[in-house]
Amino acid sequence: MISKRIQNMTPSATMVQSAKIAELKQQGIEIIGFNVGEPDYNTPMNIIKKGEEAYHLGLTRYTPSAGMIELRQAICEKFEKEYQLKYSPKEVVVSSGAKQSLTNALMAIIDPGDEVIIPTPCWVSYVEMVKLADGVPVLVALDEEAGFDMDVEKVREAVTSKTKAMIINSPNNPTGAVYSEEQLRKLGELAVEKDFIVISDEMYEKLVYDGKKNVCFAALSPEIKEKTITVNGVSKAYAMTGWRIGYALGPIEIIKAMxxxxxxxxxxxxxxxxxxxxEAISNSEDSVEAMRLEFDKRRQFMFxxxxxxxxxxxxxxxxxxxMMPNVKSFYGKSYNGFQVNNSLDMANYLVEEAKIAVVTGAAFEAPDNIRISYSNSMENIQEGLNRMEExxxxLQ
Ligand SMILES: Cc1ncc(COP(=O)(O)O)c(C=O)c1O
Structure with a gap:
């Protein structure tokens, strides 16, 4: 009864795990959640007030499919102000979360059999999204010793006559890596040379540390801009995951198709x-900065x-x-009848023994790592890491 398309799809691993942890919590078991994929903050009050205002203003009907003109205009202004990039509202489409923007982008450009390069470790949904669009995911493993930076030479080796697109994500979920400008520039030049589209998922653009700055891929050169679909949204920067607003900017023909x-x-x-x-995009930088500084403290402590x-x-x-610690040195070890042979075993062991939730690296094509999120209070981070160490x- 169920289509082959859906039968071939792996359900979102992080969603499955969240459901399992909610179940344990319901049984009264207290778990510290290092599996969380959203800020542990509430949406800033100035944004909430605008949300309320919308209902009273009667903004309760359809807007153009691509989104309110005022919002698309605000997105254009943001890109001009922050990256000196000029877009018109016709080159912007607003969607129900960046997840939908990514899906729309792939549906707009992929024909059956087209190859899409995905550097790994990568966010859980990319591979499944490409398959759902009848594309072929081509995975390129990035080097852990190089801090999971982009590796353009490896990408070059993966390019074939069927390469239609590539999905990049910097700052990266799950590794926390920010790709170097040098590698991104070389990648852009490769995309121009080999004529493929780069879908640049910049969801975490505001959360960058150690004095680094987000590199907006489309801003690297006018030629690279022509090859780029930038995906972004309000979920992570403004603690608005439940509001479900994402957006994409790119060449007018592709944006129209999306x-x-x-x-x-x-x-x-x-x-x-x-x-x-x-309001979020135009008027909330102070809240973002306060959140970023707090995340930075936790990051340094956890690291x-x-x-x-x-x-x-x-x-x-x-x-x-x-962050993505490597746990390979524990493979083959056991405690109390529980043997750890891979990163899923490690995630399960840590829930059982330490009552902390982490995500198996297997969900991100990183079989020797686990993903730990520091979107949790400092107290919980301290306590959870003590339990993890114990x-x-x-394990012997
Ligand atoms: C890298 C990345 N891209 C996109 C998304 C989806 O964001 P949204 O909530 O806007 O759909 C996420 C959410 O976890 C993410 O981590």
């Missing part, structure tokens, strides 16, 4: 949330603490709110 596709599937994104997103643990190595993350010491 908007037409959206017009026949979901139509416009939630209208009051679009209105509130204007130092993990690297003190016997058997753990972890490359230094400079973006987002994740549990790891028991």
């Amino acid at each position: 908007s037409d596709y959206q017009g026949n599937t979901t139509s416009n994104a939630n209208t009051p949330a679009q209105y509130a997103s204007i 130092d603490r993990l690297n003190q643990m016997e058997g753990i190595t972890c490359s230094r993350p400079t973006g987002a709110f994740y 549990a790891l010491k028991k």
